[in-house]
Amino acid sequence: xxxxxxxxxCAHLLAKAVLDLWPGSHNAIGPAIExxxxxxxxxxxxxxxxxxxPKIEKKMKDILKGWTHFEYKEVxxxxxxxxxxxNPYKIELLEEFAEGGKKLLTNNPGGFLDLCKMTHxxxxxxxxxxxxxxxxxxxxxxxxEKNKMLTRIYGTCWPxxxxxxxxxxxxxxxxxxxxxxxxxxLDLFTFSDLxxxxxxxxxxxxxxxxxxxxxFVQSLQEPFGYQRVMIPHLAKTELYKKSGHWSKYKxxxxxxxxxxxxxxxxxxxxxxxxxELFARKQHSYRDMPQRYSEVTSVYRQEKTGELIGLxxxxxxxxxxAHNFCTEEQAVQESLNVYHIIKDxxxxxxxxxxxxxxxSLRDPQHSEKYLGDNATWKKSEDMMREVAKKAGLKVxxxxxxxxxYAPKLDFMAYDSxxxxxQLATIQLDLNFADRFDLKYTDKDxxxxxxxxIHRAILGSVERFMSILIEHYAGxxxxxxxxxxxxxxxISDKFAPYALSVLESLKEACxxxxxxxxxxxxxxxxxxxxxxxxxxxxxVGDKEVREKSVAVRKRGQKxxxxxxxxxxxxxxxxxxxxxx
RNA sequence: GCCUCCUUAGCUUAGUGGUAAAGCAGCGGUUUCGUAAACCGCGGACGCUAGUCCGAUUCUAGCAGGAGGCUCCA
Numbered sequence: 001x002x003x004x005x006x007x008x009x010c011a012h013l014l015a016k017a018v019l020d021l022w023p024g025s026h027n028a029i030g031p032a033i034e035x036x037x038x039x040x041x042x043x044x045x046x047x048x049x050x051x052x053x054p055k056i057e058k059k060m061k062d063i064l065k066g067w068t069h070f071e072y073k074e075v076x077x078x079x080x081x082x083x084x085x086x087n088p089y090k091i092e093l094l095e096e097f098a099e100g101g102k103k104l105l106t107n108n109p110g111g112f113l114d115l116c117k118m119t120h121x122x123x124x125x126x127x128x129x130x131x132x133x134x135x136x137x138x139x140x141x142x143x144x145e146k147n148k149m150l151t152r153i154y155g156t157c158w159p160x161x162x163x164x165x166x167x168x169x170x171x172x173x174x175x176x177x178x179x180x181x182x183x184x185x186l187d188l189f190t191f192s193d194l195x196x197x198x199x200x201x202x203x204x205x206x207x208x209x210x211x212x213x214x215x216f217v218q219s220l221q222e223p224f225g226y227q228r229v230m231i232p233h234l235a236k237t238e239l240y241k242k243s244g245h246w247s248k249y250k251x252x253x254x255x256x257x258x259x260x261x262x263x264x265x266x267x268x269x270x271x272x273x274x275x276e277l278f279a280r281k282q283h284s285y286r287d288m289p290q291r292y293s294e295v296t297s298v299y300r301q302e303k304t305g306e307l308i309g310l311x312x313x314x315x316x317x318x319x320x321a322h323n324f325c326t327e328e329q330a331v332q333e334s335l336n337v338y339h340i341i342k343d344x345x346x347x348x349x350x351x352x353x354x355x356x357x358x359s360l361r362d363p364q365h366s367e368k369y370l371g372d373n374a375t376w377k378k379s380e381d382m383m384r385e386v387a388k389k390a391g392l393k394v395x396x397x398x399x400x401x402x403x404y405a406p407k408l409d410f411m412a413y414d415s416x417x418x419x420x421q422l423a424t425i426q427l428d429l430n431f432a433d434r435f436d437l438k439y440t441d442k443d444x445x446x447x448x449x450x451x452i453h454r455a456i457l458g459s460v461e462r463f464m465s466i467l468i469e470h471y472a473g474x475x476x477x478x479x480x481x482x483x484x485x486x487x488x489i490s491d492k493f494a495p496y497a498l499s500v501l502e503s504l505k506e507a508c509x510x511x512x513x514x515x516x517x518x519x520x521x522x523x524x525x526x527x528x529x530x531x532x533x534x535x536x537x538v539g540d541k542e543v544r545e546k547s548v549a550v551r552k553r554g555q556k557x558x559x560x561x562x563x564x565x566x567x568x569x570x571x572x573x574x575x576x577x578x
Numbered sequence: 579g580c581c582u583c584c585u586u587a588g589c590u591u592a593g594u595g596g597u598a599a600a601g602c603a604g605c606g607g608u609u610u611c612g613u614a615a616a617c618c619g620c621g622g623a624c625g626c627u628a629g630u631c632c633g634a635u636u637c638u639a640g641c642a643g644g645a646g647g648c649u650c651c652a
Binding site: 028030033038047048049051090104105106115116118136137140142143144149150151152191303304306489490491520523524525526527537539540541556557558 | 608609613615648649
């Protein structure tokens with residue numbers, strides 16, 4: 001179902017309402033977007049905020065009554081200049097369209113003339129009744145910081161009231177899954193004003209999840225011959241000058257100067273370090289590929305306004321690896337990486353809802369990239385071959401490549417529908433040349449290795465944020481910071497509860513005892529709210545039978561099991577990752 | 579960085595130009611309980627810095643922190 005016409009029509013209605021309420025304001029563009037629309041305005045000195053939205057909505061409803069249809073007309077440049085003389089944004093657009101040889105089209109619903117190529121609904125006053133304005137925002141004209149900041153109003157519109165209500169309910173529900181909210185409630189991470197923004201502190205519970213994720217990815221990649229390495233988190237700025245990162249990321253690097261005047265940077269990526277590791281000695285084709293892997297942090301100066309919870313931070317941790325291989329090995333090596341990604345994400349049922357982007361160079365701006373056209377063609381072709389052999393449906397992202405290599409990026413969505421990059425495979429034919437890396441081939445000649453840069457989680461922090469929202473905090477047993485809680489019905493049974501706890505701990509199940517002086521109901525409630533997978537209640541009966549009353553998360557009914565029986569079931573869950 | 583909005587206790591919230599209310603959590607008791615909140619009591623906060631004012635948590639400004647957004651092009 002495509003509601004673009006409806007939503008785009010609604011953006012016109014919004015424009016008319018704002019222009020009526022604030023004479024002298026100008027509307028810029030107002031496209032339909034996923035689930036709604038927006039309209040940009042130059043409001044002059046007027047400030048509008050969310051508090052104004054109800055007033056605008058009311059005005060829209062009034063205006064809508066008079067909108068029976070959209071009248072279309074093609075105009076020539078001269079006419080258009082006259083018609084939109086008052087609006088510099090429309091003038092800029094129409095001059096540009098005319099220059100590009102495009103037709104100039106206008107529409108005129110209820111006497112409101114606008115420049116627009118799109119098609120609209122047939123019966124505005126019948127079809128457009130179910131809308132809601134959602135938020136205001138600042139947005140640069142045409143997205144460029146160099147341009148004026150306009151006021152953007154976001155809204156949504158649906159064919160029926162029910163669909164509108166359902167959508168609004170869905171938005172509310174999504175907010176409850178927000179990882180920042182759950183992170184606090186489940187005590188997974190925190191921020192300190194004194195430590196600084198964009199620098200999350202992980203609690204003992206949050207750290208358990210991180211460790212489990214790291215161990216899991218390690219267990220998947222080990223069979224593929226990865227070797228672990230360790231590098232310092234600083235490097236002389238010369239390293240980044242050589243790699244080319246310096247000119248590209250200079251303003252995003254954290255710099256440190258030593259007493260001796262040598263300039264260091266906190267590493268914003270790991271490739272140059274790993275490359276220097278490879279360069280330490282001669283390599284034979286027999287030793288290829290060399291796969292250096294490491295879970296390590298990088299430091300990036302982001303625009304302060306762009307920091308978001310764990311998804312965008314100053315220090316992020318990558319499960320990074322650089323695989324140095326021969327050109328003949330590169331496609332297969334990339335496919336092996338894909339297998340790890342596939343297995344990893346399948347464990348979380350992430351296969352649905354993830355998109356794969358083939359991130360390519362923008363040929364219009366070849367100056368932004370290392371290497372020549374032929375090299376890029378080759379690496380992009382190889383990347384395409386990987387995607388094809390992996391059976392991946394990809395969409396192309398022109399200009400999304402790294403400055404040194406094309407990528408396959410695996411994208412996920414957060415609770416507000418924002419798209420984020422997680423896993424990545426990058427096939428790099430440039431850095432080896434830049435750093436003069438080589439190996440000796442069968443024929444005794446020196447050749448350039450190919451470098452596969454890859455990450456499975458991408459950023460551990462970002463992956464966690466997506467994961468928290470994916471599970472709404474109810475982690476599968478293997479990830480749950482507390483896997484089981486033992487609740488004695490009263491003090492009398494505390495010794496037995498303690499012995500159960502000991503047995504669980506011996507079996508390496510993360511268990512806690514809650515013998516606080518509170519009624520059982522209250523402690524069950526606590527455990528449910530903490531989303532603990534297993535609640536084990538013990539009383540008279542359990543002491544007699546050496547058993548536990550097991551209540552699985554989400555189930556009302558409990559089931560009595562021998563302690564050993566429960567332990568083997570829980571361990572089976574953990575191994576099966578459910 | 580820029581635009582708009584927000585900041586009251588550990589958390590969620592109430593409220594005021596005359597220094598503030600509550601629930602949960604915490605602590606101390608009482609209670610000894612069978613699957614989503616037992617009872618009594620006790621501590622604890624107006625983000626920071628200026629300004630206006632007799633007086634600021636409340637108004638203004640700056641700073642810090644947070645939220646949403648910053649091409650899905652007429």
